[in-house]
Amino acid sequence: MKNKLLPIFITSVFIIIFIFFYKGLQNSNIYTPKTKINNKIPIFNGKLFYEKKIIHSSELFKLEKYYLLNIWSSWCVPCRQEHPLLMNLAQSKSIELIGMNYKDTKINAKFFLAELGNPYKKIIFDDKGIKAIEWGAYGVPESFLIKDGIIIKRYIGPLNKKLFNEINFLIK
Numbered sequence: 001m002k003n004k005l006l007p008i009f010i011t012s013v014f015i016i017i018f019i020f021f022y023k024g025l026q027n028s029n030i031y032t033p034k035t036k037i038n039n040k041i042p043i044f045n046g047k048l049f050y051e052k053k054i055i056h057s058s059e060l061f062k063l064e065k066y067y068l069l070n071i072w073s074s075w076c077v078p079c080r081q082e083h084p085l086l087m088n089l090a091q092s093k094s095i096e097l098i099g100m101n102y103k104d105t106k107i108n109a110k111f112f113l114a115e116l117g118n119p120y121k122k123i124i125f126d127d128k129g130i131k132a133i134e135w136g137a138y139g140v141p142e143s144f145l146i147k148d149g150i151i152i153k154r155y156i157g158p159l160n161k162k163l164f165n166e167i168n169f170l171i172k
Helices: 002-026 077-090 106-116 130-135 161-171
Strands: 045-048 054-056 066-072 095-102 122-126 142-147 150-156
Touching: 066 077, 066 130, 066 161, 077 095, 077 106, 077 161, 095 130, 106 122, 122 130, 130 142, 142 161, 150 161
Parallel strands: 066 095, 095 122
Antiparallel strands: 045 054, 045 122, 066 142, 142 150
């Protein structure tokens, strides 16, 4: 009798474990941070990319103007995909693009911009990724639409044509 109960017991345990794992796969707990909109921009000092100068956030983001802060890296494939849209957006007189180069080397970033063009009015060099964390970013690319020092909209991931049209609609 004991010999027959042992295989049944082991089989039952495996079935129960399988059911728990199967249910766990169906429950997606992907973490997405809360989108902080209608919050003031973080106050910070940052190193400018091309100039050996520290700049305060109040010097970058003036009132009465739209800005798009785009966090990017040369090693980021989606950053490459969204770059033509940023180049297009940079031609608009209604918005100014500010770049934040995230955990990158200056040499690689300069090659990236030389190859694809530079859509940014100013670039903050964030080699350690600390400034991006202050903004609440957790990856690249990530963009923040700003007006009057307030974050109006946050875009996680690469910009696409639909988001490009949304930005153009919001800034008009």
